[in-house]
Amino acid sequence: MNVSRWPLAGLLLAISVSAQAADPTAVYGKGGANTAAMACVTCHGAEAEGMAAAGFPRLAGLSAVYMQRQLADFASGERANPIMQSIAAALSPEEADAVTTMLANKPRPDVERIGRTAAAQGLGETLALRGAWERNIPECVSCHGPGGVGVGDSFPPLAGQSAQYLSSQLIAWRQGTRKNDPNDLMGHIARGLTEDEIKAVSAYFANLTDTGAGR
The missing domain is CATH 1.10.760.10 (Cytochrome c-like domain)
Structure with missing residues (x-):
């Protein structure tokens, strides 16, 4: 298994590092598919819910600040992945902010809040x-x-x-x-x-x- 597993690679490969990427709708689009939207859907699902079989994580509902931090760490090499490093380094701050904000606003799955007082089996x-x-x-x-x-x-x-x-x-x-x-x-x-x-x-x-x- 690739230890880095491209947590944002599928998404960011889909983004043309240009003025288009500064518009969140250019990533997932509003109605009609475009090249960027199709590539994102292919890797991370129609609602950025992730694709378990391929190892692509869910991005929907994650903190925008957290995702921005990961992009910065990829760009600096603090988080190792040669593919993500070059992609993240090419993004402007405005582009990184736009796409992570859009993803953070996607619906996240509802999970019952089980805490430490619950019974633990297995x-x-x-x-x-x-x-x-x-x-x-x-x-x-x-x-x-x-x-x-x-x-x-x-x-x-x-x-x-x-x-x-x-x-x-x-x-x-x-x-x-x-x-x-x-x-x-x-x-x-x-x-x-x-x-x-x-x-x-x-x-x-x-x-x-x-x-x-x-x-």
């Missing part, structure tokens, strides 16, 4: 709701919010993202190819997880439905 659910404090690994919901719905501009949603994407990012943090988290928080957590734990906790969040129960 390895993935235990890590998500209880953590592994004997190894100084906090529960995921302590930072990413009840049900993994995300908190503010620093902790993105986990619920509903594909297991392939989530596990790829944990592996990237563990290997040090992604290191743009505050105080190496995710790096520490990822290095403490086994392969089975990475798969289990990724599958747990990927399988949350709008009622908060696994599919």
Whole structure:
């Protein structure tokens, strides 16, 4: 698995780095498809809901500030991906702001806000709701919010993202190819997880439905 997995590559490859990209409707369009809109839909779905089978994450409803920060980190090389680095570096601040604002305003899936008081069954659910404090690994919901719905501009949603994407990012943090988290928080957590734990906790969040129960 590619550890970076192009979190915004499919989207940004679709954007002509020109004045057209400054208009959010040029990315997804309003009625009638255009080249940019078709390319975005191909990678991230009609509503930017992501394509799990291909490992492309959901972008709809993510914080615009968070996505802008990721673009800046790709451009600087802080987050490693040679394809994303060149694309992000070519975007003007206005273009990055326009596309991330548009994506942030897309509907996000409804997920029941399950917190630490819920019963935890299975390895993935235990890590998500209880953590592994004997190894100084906090529960995921302590930072990413009840049900993994995300908190503010620093902790993105986990619920509903594909297991392939989530596990790829944990592996990237563990290997040090992604290191743009505050105080190496995710790096520490990822290095403490086994392969089975990475798969289990990724599958747990990927399988949350709008009622908060696994599919």
